[in-house]
Amino acid sequence: MLSWRRFxxxxxxxxxxxxxxxxxxxxxxxxxxxxxxxDRQSDGLVFHHECKGLFTVHSAYHLLKHLGAEGDTSYGEQGPDLQGWRFIWDSSIPRKVHIFA
Known part of the structure; x- marks a missing residue:
C-alpha cells in the first residue's frame, strides 16, 4: 500500500x-x-462517500448511480487515463475475469 507520507x-x-x-x-x-x-494525522484508508469510511462495491455503485442521476460526467471527461482499463474491458476474455480485473 502506498502512503501519502512517501509522496x-x-x-x-x-x-x-x-x-x-x-x-x-x-x-x-x-x-x-x-x-x-x-495536519499530519496517521495514515488510513477512508472512503468519504460511506458513513463508516469503508469502500465497498455497494457504496461505489450507489455513488456512481447518484453521480449519473445528477448528470455529473466530469470524472469521465477529466479523470485518469482509462486506456489501460479499456484494453481489459474490450478484450475477449470470460465475463468473470472482466468482473475481477
Whole structure:
C-alpha cells in the first residue's frame, strides 16, 4: 500500500519527481495542484462517500448511480487515463475475469 507520507516527505511539499514517476502524466497533473494538508494525522484508508469510511462495491455503485442521476460526467471527461482499463474491458476474455480485473 502506498502512503501519502512517501509522496510528501517534507512539510507541505509534494515529492514531484516521485509522483511523476509513480503516476501517469495525466494523473500527476491532477495530483500536484492539491495543497498538502497541514495536519499530519496517521495514515488510513477512508472512503468519504460511506458513513463508516469503508469502500465497498455497494457504496461505489450507489455513488456512481447518484453521480449519473445528477448528470455529473466530469470524472469521465477529466479523470485518469482509462486506456489501460479499456484494453481489459474490450478484450475477449470470460465475463468473470472482466468482473475481477
Amino acid at each position: 510528501c516527505p517534507t512539510e507541505h511539499m509534494w515529492n514531484e519527481a516521485l509522483i511523476k514517476e509513480e503516476y501517469t502524466p495525466i494523473d500527476a497533473k491532477y495530483i500536484l495542484p492539491f495543497q498538502v494538508w497541514e
